[in-house]
Amino acid sequence: MEITFMDQTNSVSEKKISEIDDLLQFAANYLELPEDTEMSVTFMDNAAIQVINRDYRGKDAPTDVISFALEEEGEDEIPVIFDEEDAPLPRVLGDIMISTERAKEQAAEYGHSYDREIGFLALHGFLHINGYDHMTPEDEKVMFGLQKEILDAYGLER
Template identity: 35%
Template sequence: MKHQINIGFDTEVEDAPAVSDLIRTCAERVLASEQVPFDAEIDVTVVDAQTIRQMNAEYRDKDAVTDVLSFPMYAFLNGVPQEEPEPEPDSGCVMLGDMILCYTRAVEQAAQFGHSPARECGYLTTHSVLHLLGYDHERGEADTRLMRAKEEDNLSFLGLTRDEP
């Protein structure tokens, strides 16, 4: 499959090319591991804390800075489409949705959790793409376990394991 991961930066990020490569690698890995049977497209925007806080308030009624937001275009349930995804005429790809990532929050959380910013950014990307594919840790314990296992499997495959403190 030829997936299209479009990444834009609406904020200054040190070493943006490396961050962009990491996001693309993680997103493509999840799509491969889930055996998505069509060319998929995801739009990713890296934003600052103020922007993601405004979006979180507007779309989720939560007036707080968060780390990542996912906006799926199609209904999936644990990786299975619940409707027929339609390819975009111009790209031939199915637009799965948008991911909004707050890199400064990712760096803060990496320090808090005692692992690298790359691990945290990779985790948030993996988490968001799984949400776009209909996985949801807020649906119940079984769904939480399933999503967490898929996150860890993908991150381990990429070598983005939790660093020892």
Template identity: 40%
Template sequence: MSLYFEEESDIRLSIDCEKTAREVIDAALDYENFPYEAEVEILLTDNEAIQELNREYRDIDRPTDVLSFPMISYDKAGDFSILESEEDCFNPETGEAVLGNIVISKEKVLAQAQEYGHSVLREYAFLIAHSMLHLMGYDHMEEEERLVMEAKQKEILEKLGISR
């Protein structure tokens, strides 16, 4: 798995962000039985930058905790058979499936950890697990989809020993 990790802004989280990202990404890929090596990009930023991305890509003029930019369109969430016939889903230099980008607001991680009464580690790991599921085709627009994603997120974090 290749992780392209970038951190901007002076805000710091009290955890090893890159190491944690690798662990959560690997756990999510294993949990979903993703059949290929994968490439993921993560940007840690602040509320101002994520608000700008929200405005540009989603017509939402406010900061959110996380944004996911999947590079693959799935017919069915978690069904990776489509990749067999989609050569453009793979990085020609590495052969890895290019899953997409994750952008996280460090300010939101800190605020939500405090608001929900759990650790910064748990909040950060949760956001990555959530985004990884988006990058593998899952969504939460419908109630049934939301319940599926919540269960998967919880199980991924439990496998890592990260709980509320």
């Protein structure tokens, strides 16, 4: 899977980006995604993610992670369908935005490491762009169960 990383904060080390890439590659293999799958991860501060949260979700406050799934159809949207035989295209999942500031705050609140929190948020966003959600108790059970299963299998513990 090809992942484009962007660090608007200039504070995420290449080592940390590599670790998150490894986790997301592991998750992609776990979900058996095609090799030519693409996505992006952007690291930003609380102020930047607050603007996105306000503009796209109507919540004027910083949040930890926001995901935009490209395969998800919104209201009144028509699906874009290509003939795979004529032009095989990669599967583009979407974009994940993570507030590194909020990740640090939450790591302290929850009593675990920043590494665990940033990995958790990346995986959480990854599951969202793969169609998982937690809007109902049933969906939450499925998504959070899979999230724990992947984190445990990868070895990223609290």
